[in-house]
Amino acid sequence: GEADGRGKEWKRFISYKGEGALPSEVTEPKIYIDKKALTVVLPIHGFAVPFHINAIKNASKNDEAEYVYLRINFQTPGQLTGKKEDTPFEDPDATFIRSLTYRSLNRTRFDNLFAAIQQLKKDVNKREQQKKEMAD
Amino acid sequence: MSTTEYGDIWHLEEHGKLRIGSSGISWKALEGGKTVNVPASELKWAEWTRVARQFQLRIGLKDTWRREAFDGFTRQDQDSVGGLIKQHFDLNMEVKELSWRGWNWGATDFRGQDLVFLIGNKPAFEIPLPSVANSNIAGKTEVSLEFIQPDMPKKSAKNAPDELMELRMYIPGTLPKDNDNEDDA
Structure with missing residues (x-):
């Protein structure tokens, strides 16, 4: 079966080849969107952790009292999506980050980040679709 | 005895300054008076890593799991910090490579x-x-x-x-x- 994408070809992607490729603008523990590298850099306990847009499934945003919450959901096997899961994975048995949730008092900033992540995802999906159509 | 001071250095979410000298490594918050001190005799290892606040000096202590991390160094600080660690404590500061692949699995x-x-x-x-x-x-x-x-x-x-x-x-x-x-x- 292909419930976890086994048997399908996984297409390799990479954010940065090394530390030197990380944008020098990353100088504080804040979410940073690198459109050129199709990457969202997320702060995790002081580390700057890149996540390629292909690894990101979607994002969601919620308001709660004075805070705004931004949740990044990642592509993982075994998600109940309702439809047949056909995303291929490099290693379906690995440990996956499934989501990361951030909060901020800065609503405008998180609104902009949310919109930018959605736009990046949309652009990449569109490009993939065009590639597929060209190949057919 | 000489000590070298680095300003703009973070310990967790507090901003302060760090001193490296023959007696050890010490950090002091700019506000609130919090300090972190690691005497030279306790130092076991030192690492240099790219983190969110540019570069991190991470030091490990002998006979314990305790380690301390100081963020906010610049790329240009690497040679001087590594040199001081060698000079004062006879330790090689190791450059620790991270993964930058952008994957969410591992x-x-x-x-x-x-x-x-x-x-x-x-x-x-x-x-x-x-x-x-x-x-x-x-x-x-x-x-x-x-x-x-x-x-x-x-x-x-x-x-x-x-x-x-x-x-x-x-x-x-x-x-x-x-x-x-x-x-x-």
């Missing part, structure tokens, strides 16, 4: 009190276990970690930090392997 491991997430055998990030407020197992394959937020004075919305509240992991290895694939066999 493996977890423990290093002292840090949970390490490895991608292709290189760490992508570490989570200090004392920062975990709560953890839950949802179903058989999902683990969530909720984090303690540092007790800092609230900043204006404009300068508010991006606070990591929760991380969820999917760990398929805990499920019997050929159970979920039999349906369409």
Whole structure:
């Protein structure tokens, strides 16, 4: 079966080849969107952790009292999506980050980040679709 | 005896200055008076890593899991910090390579009190276990970690930090392997 994408070809992607490729603008523990590298850099306990847009499934945003919450959901096997899961994975048995949730008092900033992540995802999906159509 | 001072150095979420001298390494917060001191005789290892606040000096202590991390060094500081560590403590500061692949899958491991997430055998990030407020197992394959937020004075919305509240992991290895694939066999 292909419930976890086994048997399908996984297409390799990479954010940065090394530390030197990380944008020098990353100088504080804040979410940073690198459109050129199709990457969202997320702060995790002081580390700057890149996540390629292909690894990101979607994002969601919620308001709660004075805070705004931004949740990044990642592509993982075994998600109940309702439809047949056909995303291929490099290693379906690995440990996956499934989501990361951030909060901020800065609503405008998180609104902009949310919109930018959605736009990046949309652009990449569109490009993939065009590639597929060209190949057919 | 001479000491060298670096300003703009962070210890967790506090801003301060760090001194390296023959007696050891010490850091002092700019406000509030918090200090971190590691005497030369306790130092066991030193590492240099690219982190969110540019570069981090991480030092390990003898006979304990304690380690301390100081962020905010610039790329240009590497040679001088490494030189001082060698000169004062006779230790080689190791440059620690991280994974920059951008993948969300890998493996977890423990290093002292840090949970390490490895991608292709290189760490992508570490989570200090004392920062975990709560953890839950949802179903058989999902683990969530909720984090303690540092007790800092609230900043204006404009300068508010991006606070990591929760991380969820999917760990398929805990499920019997050929159970979920039999349906369409």
